[in-house]
Amino acid sequence: MKTQIEPPTTEQYITYAVDAIRTEQNALELLIQQLDERFVQACELIRNCKGRVVVTGMGKSGHIGRKIAATFASTGSPAFFMHPGEAGHGDLGMLVPGDVLLAISNSGESDEIKTLLPVVKQLSIPLISISRDKRGMLPKSADVALTLGASEEACPLGLAPTSSTTATLALGDAIAVALVHARDFTSEDFALSHPAGALGRKLLMRVSDLMHQAEKDLQLPLVNTDTTLHNALFVMTSGRLGMAVVVDDNNKVVGIFTDGDLRRCLEKKIDLETPMSQIMTPNPKQVSKNMRASDALSVMNEKAISQLLIVDDEQQLEGVISIHDLLQAGVS
CATH class of the missing domain: 3.10.580.10 (CBS-domain)
Structure with missing residues (x-):
């Protein structure tokens, strides 16, 4: 039976929040130090992609992957998310020659993604990985292995993906933004994929x-x-x-x-x-x-x-x- 404890004070709540944000801020600083020629190679693979960017990831990495795919799609890089678990049971047919696969796994050892790698290699699909470091099977199999750095999670238990997912999301945004510049993507181009709502009216209506x-x-x-x-x-x-x-x-x-x-x-x-x-x-x-x-x-x-x-x-x-x-x- 758990011992009842006093609820945190207002000051303690604020302290917890500040500590978490600063820990994630440190993860972003570490990410900046990881940017090198590999980032350029990843951007060029996506820029020259004749098909779609297929993003995959399990668990929290998958949630982040969905957002990255959505950002790519709205900024001129056709993309969608493929669940790695479902991919092993037929959805891998979504992946065709000409596509680029962006696989996310903080450990680099996601079983669901490792199962897909032989087929990805057989199809000659370029693979970009995002992981904490280069030690896992996924980054070792990748054409371009992007790393986040061994940041500390904001979770006090060091278990819940927090800093790592923040860094992954920032890295995805960084790729998307770099490609907006590389493609000279304009607000008119952006409007074509955002016809609904206030944004569409602002950009499209004449x-x-x-x-x-x-x-x-x-x-x-x-x-x-x-x-x-x-x-x-x-x-x-x-x-x-x-x-x-x-x-x-x-x-x-x-x-x-x-x-x-x-x-x-x-x-x-x-x-x-x-x-x-x-x-x-x-x-x-x-x-x-x-x-x-x-x-x-x-x-x-x-x-x-x-x-x-x-x-x-x-x-x-x-x-x-x-x-x-x-x-x-x-x-x-």
């Missing part, structure tokens, strides 16, 4: 996806420079944009007349027969339909405006987009 345009709406609110305030009001109220776009004789955008302009005209008691050329706001902010929707929102916030005009190369109106359109679409 002004053209949300703007009001003549083909979709009944009519864009266009008026000429000599259109009177009286007639412009009919154009404004017939639409739903609360504005009129002023164009010259060549249909080029030269100004805008908004609800705010109308309020100022009423305050000044401007005659209803006054032409737009005298009361419009000249040179309104214009953007291309190819602009990211998130960038359009930034422009509106910066200029303290609620609408943007979308024009073509000839400065002719293609559409209108409002801040409400962007917010309703979830752009932020």
Whole structure:
């Protein structure tokens, strides 16, 4: 029967946490010292891979391996996780010539992974290993044996994988980041694998996806420079944009007349027969339909405006987009 002990004090809890974090921090410092030509070789194997990076690992190494595979896949290196236990019962068929196998085992002696090695060799699959040191069967069988260094686990019993898994995750991230640089991987490339949610909307959605345009709406609110305030009001109220776009004789955008302009005209008691050329706001902010929707929102916030005009190369109106359109679409 276990002896009951007093629960830790607040200070003790904080001390335990600080000690654990510092121990893992030391493991990362040790990892940095392990980086050498082997890291470069591993990156080059993955960069030149014609197939997929197949990541495998048992237990906690497997959990870390899943995250590494996911990070590779989202940063331009097609990858997936293969459970080593299931691989020995058929899932090894996931591995085909042209792939690269990244196997994780802190001891380098995972039985489930060792079982796979003869087949991996027969298929001529390049093998990258991640382990504490080079003494196990796995690193000895690898084409590139990456090591973490003999760090101390943060677990006070020295049993639960803590520092070692932190270092493994950091090493996987380091490979992924190095390959982002090596491939000149851009935010546009990143967006193609992240189409959903706020990130996808930020990177993929364009002004053209949300703007009001003549083909979709009944009519864009266009008026000429000599259109009177009286007639412009009919154009404004017939639409739903609360504005009129002023164009010259060549249909080029030269100004805008908004609800705010109308309020100022009423305050000044401007005659209803006054032409737009005298009361419009000249040179309104214009953007291309190819602009990211998130960038359009930034422009509106910066200029303290609620609408943007979308024009073509000839400065002719293609559409209108409002801040409400962007917010309703979830752009932020």
